[in-house]
Amino acid sequence: METPETKAPKDGVAPTFHVGGRRDKGKARRPSQAARHPAVTIGSGIFTFLLFALLGGGLAVWYGEHAYNGPGPLEAEKTVLIPRGAGVRDMAEILEREGIIDNWLVFIVGQKVTRPEASMKAGEYLFKPGQSMASVADAIASGKVVVHQVTIPEGLSSQQVVQRLMANDLLTGTPVVPLEGTLLPETYRIHRGMSRDEVLRQMADAQQKLVKALWEKRAPGLPLKNPQEMIILASIVEKETGDADERPKVAAVFINRLNKKMRLQSDPTIIYGLVGGKGSLGRPITRSDIVTPTAYNTYAVDGLPPGAIANPGREALAAVADPAHTKDLYFVADGTGGHAFAETLNDHNRNVARWRAIEAAQPGSAPQSGSAAAPQSGASQPAN
Template sequence: MWRSVASNALTLFIVVLVAAAGLLAWGRQEYTGPGPLAEAVCLRVERGDSLSVVSRRLEEQGAVSDARIFRIGADYSDQAAGLKFGSYLLPPRASMGDILDILTAGGQSTCGREVNYRIGVVAAEIILREFDAAAGRYVEVAKFVPGEGEAPEAYAEAAEEGDLRWRVTLAEGVTSWQVVESLRRAEFLQGEIKEVPPEGSLAPDSYEVARGDDRAALLAQMQDRQARIIAELWAARSADVPYATPEEAMVMASIVEKETGIASERPQVASVFVNRLAQGMRLQTDPTVIYGLTEGKGVLGRGLRQSELRRRTDYNTYVIDGLPPTPIANPGRLSIEAALNPAETDYLYFVADGSGGHAFATTLAEHNRNVAAWRKIEAERGMPPPVGIQGE
């Protein structure tokens, strides 16, 4: 009898072991094998969400076949406590292991809805975008300028729901005053800004923020990023650039920034001004004159007058020698690189060529021919003739 009991117990034990092994193999296959998603979906992980909450959301969205297996796998791989807040694009057929890696890697959100507050040279505007998972790209939902009428209904609804990422983007060439005034109008931020940061000290870039973030803290982040950029690039500067300090280099970088929006031209533009400094020539660049008139508080909105080109200010490079005392905008990384590593050319002049770029010249005679060609293009386009062209 006892032999029979022992035999039956052993048989049962073996059956249990086989069943457990089968269950384990099945669970491993469910965890590592292709998932059930037929199309990409966007998963939102809220701040403070637990693994249990996220696993149920994954099961509801059809991203995993079994929330329990997902949790067990997360525990087994020691990733259960590593969930990162954000919105994440989960690709078709992603395994549970792949999904867990995506949700714990962190970094910038890859889908969902976002508000980008873009501070540009002419105006600041709010852009609401939503990620189209099927198309694999962001689609613009609404765009408006704060303070000019009511916000679009789509933006108002999205802001109330709170399921948004917030971003502040500084365009290259904006002034510090423009940045401060725009941030003061950003209703999704809070806190007082006591003073305008020094011109040139803010890094044009995109900054991910949260609703209710402090304005002054964001400005400090912009300053810290710009300081790190200039420190890095100053250390790698060309040996013969004519700047005694990084601050002087930033003045030149801001001029280059305002003179051209074409990245490939910036080293050439920088070479013109470096060559002029080397020969004791005045820089004669309109953006500095404009800054002397506006003090960086908005755009001039019209052409320069002859009287303004002759008027002495600390920034009128048609009148003063050398560089102006401060930057005239916040330059981006490429303009700083160009100022610190200008192209090796003999150019002393440049003027617009009608294509969006510039025609460069070594001699005044050559430059005057380029100017004549540009003025012909202006006349054909019905544009008013300029009163000051760099180099004349």
Template structure:
């Protein structure tokens, strides 16, 4: 009888172990399987939130099929105490293990509120935006000029949320003075900028920062990025270019940047200036003359006068040979690479063609015909 009882107990134990193993296997499969989310959501984790509170939020938003399984999995994995506060984008059908990875890996928030300081070539402004998780696109909440002194309550409330992100976007072709002025006025930055950074040395890019970030350190980051881009492009430059140094390449890249906003044209516009330097022939480009007048501190806002085109200044490329003494703006990567690997062409001239691009010509006669056509287009538009 004792043997019979022992045998039955052993059988039950084995069956129990098999059942537990099966349940564990099912739980494991459920933990890594696609989740129930039909579309992406933004999950906010408040500072100090525990696993139970986060799990409840996941359940309420339909992100997990079993809150208990999610908690057990997080505890088994040893990450139940590694939650990072912020707002995180959870993609559609995210598995429990994917969700756990997202909310414990740390780093910047990936959705929610963003304060963007956008520095353009004509103005700078604050944009407060919210990411729509369903479309992964931002919707604008608030727009304010850089010169704002009294911020509305809505801005003040959103900008101090612990998971609000701050970003600075520098447009290609913005001058160093424009960038410095924007950073000095940015209410979420700290510290002083000792002097205007050398023209052309700041990389037009997007920079994510924290509230209170140091302005000088940010300038250093911008300069380091630009130097890395210029160094890499210089090392892979085409042969036979009339550019003796990376600094000369930066000067010409800034001219190309100001001459065209059409990405497909950059290498062709660069070829015109390279051909002129090789001829040799004066560059004769308006943006350099304008920079000689404004030094990048203001937007001219009018056409050039004949007296300005005739003036003897270091930046008047109608009067000087070769390149001006410095860049006239901060060129982006594409313009730097275009100058150092230009299109092969025989073009020496270009003029606007009425479509936003340019008409190119090899001879002065062809160019004059293109200019006449452009003037007719301008006259028709002004009627």
């Protein structure tokens, strides 16, 4: 009996055999989807690449954020100077070189991402151990520079003030010497790289504010026409005594003499008339110095000199604005660093005699300034 597989073919076509009961219809095998669509393979590759790039980018972002906000490498406090004109790249390299940060590129990227509008400021900065890049960037963007102090003592001339500022290597620039008596001696806050002109402006502004306030509250009846005259007299008081408790009494002597049309006869005005703002005369005042007329010598001119002889401090200015209520017209050194005051010339002569005895017991010591009238002539104590 014939089966379908052994039945003779019709039309001379050979029979087709198949394995496992699967019949091949005589057609070619169909291509796979990948073979039919090459773009799928390419797209799959691109997708894989992007996936890895995304994962890598995410890791980079994670690392950058961790490095930017995490603890820095610094182990001990350190100050670093960021020079003027330095860009962010320069700053970052300086910080890495100084051991403040450990990756300048992360610092730049982090600063640009988190503070795109911030202006990084030059100056001297103090960094703490383990300070993060974010904190470092905050400090530089906010200009939190290291603050120093400069102290200007009372009684210096403007020329001496400038010399003191020029000796401070934290400051920059060469200023013009201000007018005498226009600066307020104080302790001022400065930072490295600050200009000396800026310090002088601060001193002048502080002095103007103080003088205005004191003048508005001055005691009634003062023989002073304007705030400038108050400054001039305060500069004389400043140079006459360094004792804060004495200043109102010294101011009262000069106020009383002005009211009586007496010459002030102040030794420091002799010195200023001879050497100007250079400072000390370098020797005791002589009789010839006393009689040598200058515009500032109050033994030779009536009333106040034409300008201040120093930069008076707060206490001297306040003393002139509100002097002690006394009738004293004279004072002379008492040998203890202070002065003996007197209302009459006779009392003053006795005080001078005591002072001369003290001087005689201390040979070689320079006479102290003890102005406002001396024995016999009414001038300051006679020079040796």
